[in-house]
Amino acid sequence: MNSLLNVIFTTDFAFSLLRVTTPILFAALGALISNRAGIINIGMEGIMLVSALAGVIVSAYTQSAWVGLLGAVLSGTLIAGILAFFTLKFKTHIILGGVAINMFASGGTVFILYLLSGDKGSSTSLASKVLPSVQIPLIKDIPVLGPILSGHHILTYVSILAVLAVYYLLNRTPLGLRIRSVGENPHAAQSVGVSVVKIQYTALLLSGFFASLGGAYMSMGYLSLFTRDMIAGRGWIAIAAESMGRSTTIGTALTSLLFGAADALSNALQVLKIPAELIATLPYVATVIGLLIYAVSETRKKNKKVKSPVAK
Amino acid sequence: MFKVKYFEVIRTAAVILIALAIAFIIISLVSDQPLKTIGIFLWEPISTKGHIGNVIEMAIPLMFTGLAVSLLFRANMFNLGAEGIFYFSGVVASVLAIHLSLNSWFHPVVAIAAGSIVGALLSAIPGILKAKWNANELVTSLMFNNILFGVGLYLLNYHLRDAKAFANVSYKFQETAQLSKIFTGTRIHTGLIIVLVMIVLAHLFLYRTKWGYELRMTGVNRDFARYSGMKTAKVIILVHLIAGFIAGMGGSVEVLGMYNRFQWASLPGYGLDGALVAMLAKNNPLSVIGSALFLAYIRIGADMMARLSDVPSEMISIIQAVIILLISAEQFLKFWKNRMLLKEAKANA
Amino acid sequence: MEHALLEMRGITKVYPNGVVANHDVHFSLREGEIHAIAGENGAGKSTLMKIMFGMEEPSEGDISIRGEKVKLQSPQDAIDRGIGMVHQHFMLVPSFTVAENMVLGMEPRKGVGFNYNEAVRLTEETARKYNLAVNPKAKVEDLTVGMKQKVEILKALVRGAKILILDEPTAVLTPQETEELFVELQHLKEQGHTIVFISHKLKEVKAICDRITIMRGGRSEGVFQTKDVTEQEISRLMVGRDVVLKYDKDNVPFGKPVLSVDKLSVHDSQGKALLEEVSFAVREGQIVGIAGVEGNGQNQLVEALTGGLHAVSSSGSVKVNATDILAADILRIRSLGVSYIPEDRMRQGAAGDASISDNLISTRYRSKDMNKGPLLNGKRIAALAASLVEEFKVRCSGPQQPIGMLSGGNMQKVVVARECSTSPQLLIAEQPTRGVDIGAAQFIHQKLLELRSAGSGIVLLSADLNEILELSDSLLVMYEGEIVAYFENPSKVSEEELGLYMLGINRQDKQQIGRAVNHV
Known part of the structure; x- marks a missing residue:
């Protein structure tokens, strides 16, 4: 046990916690926005994968990491747009649409990678760029906190700002109010002239935007290249985090951090001979348990309400 | 009457044609010799006995998962858990294939039965959660996919792994456990007979x-089923058990039929492909045969194309995505159906 | 000449399925009045009001506001022209505060943000102006029904509504809340607002409305000064009939009781009584009709008889033959020989995408003669389906056609065929001919009478008074969850007289009502 604590209470661990949480957090925020608009986007994994590849390709050809980031975000948002078009215009089932996006991405990225680099495994032959890490003046000199908080990848800081931005968007802007109203009672929204379809388009595009930031981080920060299936379930963890976080911004952010910790711990826990494969399932187990507790309590509440004895 | 009745068939055909057209366009853009490549894509899978064998081998797992998903969709259950169950039951069957010693009749039977039963029990969990507490079966089944994969991979890496092998694979199966081939010159195994029997059943x-009947009525209109006196919660649990059983059987059969070691280090994807097969088959068990064969055909075509030309086989996932997006699109070609309906209404008036 | 504030002329609405909901309807609204639209369910009130609020477009006819022709193509158009609507099912977002609901779609801004304080201020200001006290920061889900309604009214007012349409506003309110609402409406009227009040509660209409437009069967039956007409006259105009049905019934004596309902009371989760001490019996070969304006407890009664009531608190007993079924599940109740033709054939009565044959066997597929070993007996089922399709004259291409492709009347025939062909001990028939053409309706009536001759007991609930008076052997009237009248010879009762009981104007004494238990 001591050895475990020794691992956890190090600045290295705290630093890596933020590092591994970043992509989960981005995607979870994306899932949050679309879920609040009443439209569940399970294509997160696929959107992240596409944007990760796009970031590598665009940055390799333009030799600019920033243009690469732009390319990543545009392509991820475009994929979300395609999903939105099919589900909102053609009435494709949103879940099957998400399955299609994931299928497209897992093979499509390898297809394009192979065409451009002749390699199906990774983008080593493409000279792609990475986004910079940032030392924060003053903070970096504080003992303990400095090494934890400073020196992160720029998108890690962006992800923290994104939590604030999404919170502000959902709770403090007219658009957020409309998104939440469409998710909760679309008839009410429609009766006062709010276009449900327009809001859902917007929400899906935003979910694609945030997921693609997570994707860009994977190939232009977390790693400095694209490898096939590099998202490795982070999109699903994000959906789990959003569900566990009960669709609130704070809850989603905290659960993302918790699931990030499970990820960061998987190495640490191996010291205790707990296999990484099992630790990797923790977020999903936690989500099923969370979902179950919620469903049971909802059912109880409903039964209680109607079965309560009548006061005469 | 005539035309509207066949609308769904026409629509499915249109989707397949569009998907193939997109395949041709991609090939034309990518390949140096587009016509030759298209020829390979379309012709090679049926050119030799061996290749036809490949198509059928590939279709077997797709039929299993397609059948499982069809039944779930039929009951209006949105459950994509066949993926994880297929994988995990493969692990279970592998354990028995490695560790049991039985004769070559009983060995596969026991291993497959164990895999199927484990699949049924695992699948029942989201079913019970749905039937009893209305917990969203989609989310639980998706989470279960990842959980089962993690546990299965753990078993592979810690308990089944053959340290002497070069790759991340299990010990060799006992020869008694492996399914026998039924056509010389191909690797088609007895799993084909099993899956066809399952489909007919x-x-x-x-x-x-x-x-x-209860399952179908619950799927079409749960209120109607309840009103008629059916216990729909039981129906929902039953369909989960059956679908899990079939998906689990699929994983077990695939492992024992095609491999001599367990070697999936990632989810093989057959569960999600099963959703595509089910959609193409309009959730009809017998049609699952045709739609699985079609999917297997274009996949083997893509594999051949990758081997014999300059277009990578991953093109197929783009085609699959297009098929899913269009086949489940209610509004796709709907305007045409409406026009036909109007015409018929006028003709009848 | 002074223009009416809002005028609808020659409004006809034909829905795509061929239902004519409004037929050449005229409606004229004067500035500053409270104008009632009264009529039975299905009289075309809701359609007219949807057209007024831009939710539906009329097939023919035009609308003008202050003499100027307008086209209302969406609720937004109506809102822009100063029309507001308070829906019966509130259009509110439960997790939002009152202020947030108030401004949804027209949010005040501060920079890029939503100015919540301004929303609160606006809510307070509007609430004060119209004397409708609400707490802007309260969550809507925590409010009482009456409060929610206030929020709905304020929502319309804050969007500048000068004409306010209220759809059955008192249906969900307690008497105290209703009083309060009336005070508020008077206040709004004094401030120059015009109110359209949709209701079939005549006392309320008399209490606060200046004029009344009466609708029946999709047509407007005339406009009256409320003070010039009596409740009796209104009731007569509302329930008058065009087509009169006449049937010959056999005079077979009734048998033993198949259904006995004893002191059945049902309360909702808030303790409001939905049924109060309802007692009656049905004997073999007897049709007991239950009349009443919808929403007076009939739904709960049907649920209690058919096993849908598990979720609410109840007392008393419901016995089929000697078995108490109040706590039994549907399968058990059906196995006792109870059949049920539900009110809503699309929701419960049929599985739209399934075949006619599948729909016909849903209550008997378990029986021995439908099965052969582990399999269903396809031949028997096909023979049964074919014979029922023929016997009930279902117009279709064959028993394998999906039922959803049939017309309403033919679909209902399938439902009736299924429920009547199992020789039930007791049949609950709820609106058995709603929305079907007259031919199909008469056919269904014949079938019910055949069943009666064969000795089944039948409970018939219908909003069609002609149907219920003509078919029933005895008749109960329900009002606010209670039986308020019992007639032994319904064909001698006039529709006008019945209307007085249905609308709560008259009520019989306990002794007369008590006769429903033994029919003596």
Whole structure:
């Protein structure tokens, strides 16, 4: 046990916690926005994968990491747009649409990678760029906190700002109010002239935007290249985090951090001979348990309400 | 009457044609010799006995998962858990294939039965959560996919792994456990017979038994089923058990039929492909045969194309995505159906 | 000449399925009045009001506001022209505060943000102006029904509504809340607002409305000064009939009781009584009609008889033959020989995408003669389906056609065929001919009478008074969850007289009502 604590209470661990949480957090925020608009986007994994590849390709050809980031975000948002078009215009089932996006991405990225680099495994032959890490003046000199908080990848800081931005968007802007109203009672929204379809388009595009930031981080920060299936379930963890976080911004952010910790711990826990494969399932187990507790309590509440004895 | 009745068939055909057209366009853009490549894509899978064998081998797992998903969709259950169950039951069957010593008749039977039963039990969990507490079966089943994969991979890496092998694979299966080949010159195994029997049984179950009737009515209109006196919660749990059983059987059969070691280090994807097969088959058990063969055909075509030309086989996932997006699009070609309906209404008036 | 504030002329609405909901309807609204639209369910009130609020477009006819022709193509158009609507099912977002609901779609801004304080201020200001006290920061889900309604009214007012349409506003309110609402409406009227009040509660209409437009069967039956007409006259105009049905019934004596309902009371989760001490019996070969304006407890009664009531608190007993079924599940109740033709054939009565044959066997597929070993007996089922399709004259291409492709009347025939062909001990028939053409309706009536001759007991609930008076052997009237009248010879009762009981104007004494238990 001591050895475990020794691992956890190090600045290295705290630093890596933020590092591994970043992509989960981005995607979870994306899932949050679309879920609040009443439209569940399970294509997160696929959107992240596409944007990760796009970031590598665009940055390799333009030799600019920033243009690469732009390319990543545009392509991820475009994929979300395609999903939105099919589900909102053609009435494709949103879940099957998400399955299609994931299928497209897992093979499509390898297809394009192979065409451009002749390699199906990774983008080593493409000279792609990475986004910079940032030392924060003053903070970096504080003992303990400095090494934890400073020196992160720029998108890690962006992800923290994104939590604030999404919170502000959902709770403090007219658009957020409309998104939440469409998710909760679309008839009410429609009766006062709010276009449900327009809001859902917007929400899906935003979910694609945030997921693609997570994707860009994977190939232009977390790693400095694209490898096939590099998202490795982070999109699903994000959906789990959003569900566990009960669709609130704070809850989603905290659960993302918790699931990030499970990820960061998987190495640490191996010291205790707990296999990484099992630790990797923790977020999903936690989500099923969370979902179950919620469903049971909802059912109880409903039964209680109607079965309560009548006061005469 | 005539035309509207065949609308769904026409629509499915249109989707397949569009998907193939997109395949041709991609090939034309990518390949140096587009015509030759298209020829390979379309012709090679059926050119030799061996290749036809490949198509059928590939179709077997797709039929299993397609059948499982069809039944779930038939009951209006949005459950994509066949993926994880297929994988995990493969692990279970592998354990028995490695560690049991039985004769070559009983060994596969026991291993497959164990895999199927484990699949049924695992699948029942989201079913019970749905039936009893209305917990969203989609989310639980998706989470279960990842959980089962993690546990399965753990078993592979810590308990089944053959340290002497070069790759991340299990010990060799006992020869008694492996399914025998049924056509010389191909690797088609007895799993084909098993899956065809399952499909026929599922067809009989769905259309000819009272339980299948309950399942169909619950899927079409749960209020109606309840009003008629059916216990819909039980129906939902039952369909999960059956679908899990079939998906689990698929994983077990695939492992024992095609490999001599367990070697999936990632989810093989057959569960999600099963959703595509089910959609193409309009959730009809017998049609699952055709739609699985079609999917296997274009996949083997893509594999051949990758081997013999300059276009990578991953093109196929783009085609699959297009098929899913269009086949489940209610509004796709709907305007045409409406026009036909109007015409018929006028003709009848 | 002074223009009416809002005028609808020659409004006809034909829905795509061929239902004519409004037929050449005229409606004229004067500035500053409270104008009632009264009529039975299905009289075309809701359609007219949807057209007024831009939710539906009329097939023919035009609308003008202050003499100027307008086209209302969406609720937004109506809102822009100063029309507001308070829906019966509130259009509110439960987790939002009152202020947030108030401004949804027209949010005040501060920079890029939503100015919540301004929303609160606006809510307070509007609430004060119209004397409708609400707490802007309260969550809507925590409010009482009456409060929610206030929020709905304020929502319309804050969007500048000068004409306010209220759809059955008192249906969900307690008497105290209703009083309060009336005070508020008077206040709004004094401030120059015009109110359209949709209701079939005549006392309320008399209490606060200046004029009344009466609708029946999709047509407007005339406009009256409320003070010039009596409740009796209104009731007569509302329930008058065009087509009169006449049937010959056999005079077979009734048998033993198949259904006995004893002191059945049902309360909702808030303790409001939905049924109060309802007692009656049905004997073999007897049709007991239950009349009443919808929403007076009939739904709960049907649920209690058919096993849908598990979720609410109840007392008393419901016995089929000697078995108490109040706590039994549907399968058990059906196995006792109870059949049920539900009110809503699309939701409960049929599985739209399934075949006619599948729909016909849903209550008997378990029986021995439908099965052969583990399989269903396809031949028997096909023979049964074919014979029922023929016997009930279902117009279709064959028993394998999906039922959803049939017309309403033919679909209902399938439902009736299924429920009547199992020789039930007791049949609950709820609106058995709603929305079907007259031919199909008469056919269904014949079938019910055949069943009666064969000795089944039948409970018939219908909003069609002609139907219920003509078919029933005895008749109960329900009002606010209670039986308020019992007639032994319904064909001698006039529709006008019945209307007085249905609308709560008259009520019989306990002794007369008590006769429903033994029919003596």
